[in-house]
Every structure is written in C-alpha cells, then in structure tokens.
Amino acid sequence: KNEVEQSPQNLTAQEGEFITINCSYSVGISALHWLQQHPGGGIVSLFMLSSGKKKHGRLIATINIQEKHSSLHITASHPRDSAVYICAVSINFGNEKLTFGTGTRLTIIP
Amino acid sequence: EAQVTQNPRYLITVTGKKLTVTCSQNMNHEYMSWYRQDPGLGLRQIYYSMNVEVTDKGDVPEGYKVSRKEKRNFPLILESPSPNQTSLYFCASSFNYNSNTQYFGPGTRLTVL
Numbered sequence: 288k289n290e291v292e293q294s295p296q297n298l299t300a301q302e303g304e305f306i307t308i309n310c311s312y313s314v315g316i317s318a319l320h321w322l323q324q325h326p327g328g329g330i331v332s333l334f335m336l337s338s339g340k341k342k343h344g345r346l347i348a349t350i351n352i353q354e355k356h357s358s359l360h361i362t363a364s365h366p367r368d369s370a371v372y373i374c375a376v377s378i379n380f381g382n383e384k385l386t387f388g389t390g391t392r393l394t395i396i397p
Numbered sequence: 398e399a400q401v402t403q404n405p406r407y408l409i410t411v412t413g414k415k416l417t418v419t420c421s422q423n424m425n426h427e428y429m430s431w432y433r434q435d436p437g438l439g440l441r442q443i444y445y446s447m448n449v450e451v452t453d454k455g456d457v458p459e460g461y462k463v464s465r466k467e468k469r470n471f472p473l474i475l476e477s478p479s480p481n482q483t484s485l486y487f488c489a490s491s492f493n494y495n496s497n498t499q500y501f502g503p504g505t506r507l508t509v510l
Contacts (some may be wrong), residue, residue: 318495320499328485328503328504329501329503329504330487330489330501330504331501332497332498332499332500332501334497335496335497335498373439373440375440383445383447383494384442384445384453384455384456385430385440385442385455386442386456387439387440387441387442388439389437389438389439390439
C-alpha cells in the first residue's frame with residue numbers, strides 16, 4: 288500500500304505570493320492527481336500527471352518519478368485560491384484504486 | 398448541465414437501519430467511484446466501477462455494498478450502518494479509468510447514531 292505525505296499541513300500566505308505544496312509517496316505509481324476542495328466542501332480535479340509538468344492558468348504541477356515527489360505551485364496567489372489541496376496516487380491506472388494524502392490547507396490573506 | 402448528483406445530501410439515521418445513498422451522472426462516464434472523508438484521515442476509496450456490472454473494492458469496503466446495473470447510477474448501500482460509518486461521502490465519475498479529470502458530487506453527510 289502506498290503512503291502519501293503532504294507538506295505543509297497548513298500554509299498561510301499574503302496575496303501575490305508564490306505558493307508551493309509538496310507531495311511524496313512511497314511506492315512507484317502510474318499516475319498522481321491534484322485536487323482542490325473548496326471551503327464549502329466541493330472537490331475539483333486540477334491535474335493528473337504521470338511525468339513532467341502540467342500548467343493550467345496560475346497553477347503548475349510537476350512530478351519527479353525517480354524521487355517519488357510532486358509539487359503544486361500557485362503563482363500570483365489570490366484569496367480565492369484558499370482551499371484544501373489534496374494529492375492522490377494510483378498504482379494501477381489513472382483513477383483506479385486511489386490513495387490520498389490528508390491535504391494542505393491554504394489560506395491567502397488579502 | 399454536466400454533473401454528478403448525490404441523494405440525500407444529509408442523513409441522520411440509527412445503527413442497523415439499512416440505507417442507500419444514490420449517485421447519478423449525466424455525462425455517459427464509464428468510471429464511477431465512492432469515497433469517504435474523515436478528519437485526520439482524508440479521503441479513502443470505498444468501491445469503484447470501471448463499467449456496467451464491473452465493480453471492485455477500494456481501501457475501505459467493509460460494511461458497504463455497491464451495484465452498477467446502469468451506466469449512469471452507482472448507489473452505495475449500507476446494509477447495517479454503524480457509528481463508525483459516520484462520515485462525509487463523495488461519489489465521482491470520469492470518462493474512463495484513465496481520464497485526467499474526475500467529476501465529484503456535492504457530498505453526503507451521514508450521521509449514524
């Protein structure tokens with residue numbers, strides 16, 4: 288079974304700051320996901336990665352397969368980015384048998 | 398509107414009283430999954446389904462049943478609920494098991510007394 292660790296658990300930053308959230312896992316994977324959970328509880332898929340880097344707007348996700356590590360970056364952070372960011376990994380195929388980290392709570396102060 | 402719906406959104410019940418939480422998607426997705434979310438433990442996968450009549454266990458299947466008789470519906474059944482099944486439950490779907498994006502339902506908050 289894969290262990291997924293996220294750091295930090297909580298992060299508070301000023302608006303405009305560059306944000307980095309980290310995810311490490313213990314066993315080789317086929318895919319890694321980043322999810323965003325809004326304060327109201329709704330969950331949104333952000334990225335699925337198996338190698339390299341993906342970018343969507345101000346969000347960038349990278350993965351280093353050899354080091355079993357992924358980062359989620361947010362550029363020019365904004366209060367609406369305040370949410371819990373969750374990393375999840377799959378050993379088999381993209382969405383099959385996901386194991387989740389416990390999340391990073393991000394708060395952006397205006 | 399493309400969406401995943403869950404019903405009920407909130408439920409308080411008593412130990413041993415069978416219940417079903419429904420999940421329905423209108424996107425013709427092959428893959429569907431159930432998760433529970435608990436403080437300090439995060440999200441954990443209960444069951445998933447790769448397609449109609451194909452289901453498999455996730456990390457925490459004990460005490461739950463599922464069925465996938467139609468592509469759009471994936472109900473979660475608790476035959477004899479216990480207090481340790483008090484949790485926030487999410488259903489999700491994606492085009493197939495290897496899709497980039499999962500679409501999550503709004504969640505069902507279940508309390509078992």
